[in-house]
Amino acid sequence: MLKDVTPNTAEIARTDAGLASTLRVSVMRLARRLRNERDAEDDLTPNQLAVLGTLARCGALTIGELAGAEKVQPPSMTRIVNCLVDKGLLQRRPHPGDKRVVVVSLTDEARAVVLESRRRKEAWLNKQLSELSLAERRILRDAAPLLERLSQA
Amino acid sequence: MLKDVTPNTAEIARTDAGLASTLRVSVMRLARRLRNERDAEDDLTPNQLAVLGTLARCGALTIGELAGAEKVQPPSMTRIVNCLVDKGLLQRRPHPGDKRVVVVSLTDEARAVVLESRRRKEAWLNKQLSELSLAERRILRDAAPLLERLSQA
DNA sequence: TATTGTTATACTCTATAACTATA
DNA sequence: TATAGTTATAGAGTATAACAATA
Numbered sequence: 067m068l069k070d071v072t073p074n075t076a077e078i079a080r081t082d083a084g085l086a087s088t089l090r091v092s093v094m095r096l097a098r099r100l101r102n103e104r105d106a107e108d109d110l111t112p113n114q115l116a117v118l119g120t121l122a123r124c125g126a127l128t129i130g131e132l133a134g135a136e137k138v139q140p141p142s143m144t145r146i147v148n149c150l151v152d153k154g155l156l157q158r159r160p161h162p163g164d165k166r167v168v169v170v171s172l173t174d175e176a177r178a179v180v181l182e183s184r185r186r187k188e189a190w191l192n193k194q195l196s197e198l199s200l201a202e203r204r205i206l207r208d209a210a211p212l213l214e215r216l217s218q219a
Numbered sequence: 220m221l222k223d224v225t226p227n228t229a230e231i232a233r234t235d236a237g238l239a240s241t242l243r244v245s246v247m248r249l250a251r252r253l254r255n256e257r258d259a260e261d262d263l264t265p266n267q268l269a270v271l272g273t274l275a276r277c278g279a280l281t282i283g284e285l286a287g288a289e290k291v292q293p294p295s296m297t298r299i300v301n302c303l304v305d306k307g308l309l310q311r312r313p314h315p316g317d318k319r320v321v322v323v324s325l326t327d328e329a330r331a332v333v334l335e336s337r338r339r340k341e342a343w344l345n346k347q348l349s350e351l352s353l354a355e356r357r358i359l360r361d362a363a364p365l366l367e368r369l370s371q372a
Numbered sequence: 373t374a375t376t377g378t379t380a381t382a383c384t385c386t387a388t389a390a391c392t393a394t395a
Numbered sequence: 396t397a398t399a400g401t402t403a404t405a406g407a408g409t410a411t412a413a414c415a416a417t418a
Contacts, residue, residue, distance in 0.1 A: 082356055086344040088363040090253060090337070095370035097250030100243060111385080112265075129400060142386050144401060166394045166399040184243070191239040194372045202365055207238055209362035212355055213245035217252045219347045264408080282377060295409050297378060319376040319417045 093213070103190045106182050113138065113146055118155065118172065122180045126171035128161070155179065246366070256343045259335050266291065266299055271308065271325065275333045279324035281314070308332065 107115055113136060120135050121127060127135070133143035147170055150156040155176035161167035172180070195203060260268055266289060273288050274280060280288070286296035300323055303309040308329035314320035325333070348356060 082345075082348060082360070085356060085360055085363070086341040086348060087337075088367070089348075089359055090340055090344055092363045092366035092370065093246055093249050094253065096246050096366045099370045099372075100247065113385085130398090139387055140400065141388085141402080145385075161399095164395075164399085168400070184240075187243055188239040191243055191369070192235075194369045195235060195239060195242075197372070198365065198368075203235055203238060205358065205361045206242055206365055207235070208358045210238070210241040210245045212351065212359055213249045214241070215351075216344070216347045217245065217248035219252075219350070266408085283375090291408095292410055293377065294379080294411085298408075314376095317376085317418075321377070 100187050103187045104183060105186055107179055114150055117146055118176055118180055121172050126169050128167050128169055132170060253340050256340045257336060258339055260332055267303055270299055271329055271333055274325050279322050281320050281322055285323060
């Protein structure tokens with residue numbers, strides 16, 4: 067009887083002993099460290115911040131889509147959106163073709179806030195990266211697209 | 220006049236054009252994806268979950284230290300801790316030497332919850348990793364300790 | 373007198389239920 | 396009749412202020 071040489075999950079887990087574990091820990095820690103690197107957006111609640119981030123990633127979304135993405139109920143999302151509209155960070159627009167639906171998108175001011183937040187995190191990260199060797203930065207340059215691919219699985 | 224060859228931050232940012240940006244995005248996305256991979260701990264609030272995670276990483280802490288770590292006020296942490304004690308996930312003990320202080324630590328049951336949460340995330344991650352090539356996994360194995368080092372800067 | 377933590381109270385945020393408008 | 400969103404109300408969760416115990 068021939069042996070099955072197709073790599074299965076258990077076998078890979080063994081040969082890559084601990085890779086998932088160390089990768090999970092390091093990714094979660096770095097993400098937490100980056101998340102703490104905030105400033106201007108400090109007066110926003112976590113959910114408000116998450117809405118800005120989601121809209122920055124996904125573009126304009128409806129109230130229902132936003133509620134689903136942030137895992138809150140529609141009435142809560144109505145409130146969150148209203149609050150951000152009052153702050154001048156979101157704009158509501160009617161859906162072309164379905165008058166029940168409300169489309170929400172970032173204002174220019176919100177885009178500036180998001181960009182500033184990114185700039186701040188990346189400035190911190192650049193400073194840390196500058197203390198690595200060229201070879202080490204090369205490894206991270208190779209790793210980044212792989213992490214991206216994993217996140218989209 | 221001799222040119223200064225010491226690499227400065229601006230120069231490195233240019234040569235590593237976009238590294239901080241792509242790395243930040245990929246790390247944050249993978250962390251978000253991993254965070255969504257939960258199940259048993261679904262009946263806990265985000266702050267309750269964070270307290271379990273912090274205690275799992277740092278060991279026993281006082282109410283004040285926990286409040287500082289989670290960025291909530293002491294009365295709120297008292298409430299969160301009481302709730303977790305009622306659920307059998309935390310135990311309170313007097314501080315040896317300072318009777319004002321309360322030391323909080325995980326119960327065996329809480330440790331089991333945390334381990335199960337990690338197991339679940341790592342099972343998902345292992346599955347995704349199994350679809351990468353050996354060379355790609357090698358890159359991630361090299362990258363993990365670098366990410367860890369960045370997070371501790 | 374200063375510090376750690378708790379209790380009392382008010383405020384904010386979220387969820388459920390009922391309602392309006394549109395499909 | 397079903398769906399998207401809003402309004403009204405009740406329920407968690409957090410913060411501020413006042414307090415108790417210890418240093």
